[in-house]
Amino acid sequence: MSLLQVKQVSLSFNSKKLFKGKDLSKKVLNDISFAIEEGTCLGLIGTSGAGKSTLGKVILGIQRPQQGQVLFQGYDIYNADKATQQKIRRDLQVVFQDSYSAVNPRMTAERIISEPLENYEKLTITEQRKRIIELLERVGLSEKDLKKYPHQFSGGQLQRINIARAVALKPKLIVLDESVSSLDMVTQSLILELLNELKDDFGLSYLFITHDIKAAFLISDTLGVLEKGELIELYDSKDQFFSSKHPIVKRLRDSILAEHPRFRTLTTKANWVNTNRLSKQL
């Protein structure tokens, strides 16, 4: 059984029938189906407004779709009993893009990370502090960061704290919504490396939502392309992205061709022919 199954999910906003029977509701997700297997990362790429974050919220149980089902470990998250919902909330965590707005500026790192532990685990003060120090160290910070406030950290360090909080309860699935997008390239790759390590160490699964195709490639096992609320492509292996003939995928590929050597070698023959022709004309 897959860890997560999304089945024929459709969602519209403002689904009010207006005058003359005209339906002005906006369909943001249309008949989306996919699965995430335990211990794997599904990268979900798509341009701005494609519906990626909305889909993330549907999976997190905070945006109920009008149609379809989300099954987590076989349980329908929108129709589970209270105890199951509580267990699902523990096993499903999220890390957002903006590390600063995800935390309370008046809380120290220790308090930020302690929140989920206090909600779900009954630890003594000493045990809890020990766990928090272990978590800080696991994400590349240290005991001396315990008493620091968010403004005393860089964006990358604060994202490490958000990650420590997300993994504190050893969840099954983490939704990473543009979690590295606002970081510089070096910090991005360090955080992606950390996420990859944690995935192996904790047996985590990720839904990695991004418009950054390169970041998606660095972390994902499988890959989906969302465009205007439709899951236009879903690859078992991310490498299939290179051979897809879908015009939107080609456009996404072209957008990174110039920078990435791997894509350059696979660059369209057309480009090469054009360059060749051009050089002959000169």
Ligand SMILES: Nc1ncnc2c1ncn2[C@@H]1O[C@H](COP(=O)(O)OP(=O)(O)OP(=O)(O)O)[C@@H](O)[C@H]1O
């Ligand atoms: N609460 C809401 N009410 C009405 N429309 C919404 C709401 N949330 C999102 N939308 C609309 O749904 C569409 C998809 O938004 P969403 O935030 O899911 O896109 P996205 O793919 O995450 O984009 P980005 O890459 O910019 O984060 C957009 O057109 C957005 O305006």
Ligand SMILES: [Mg+2]
């Ligand atoms: Mg978004």
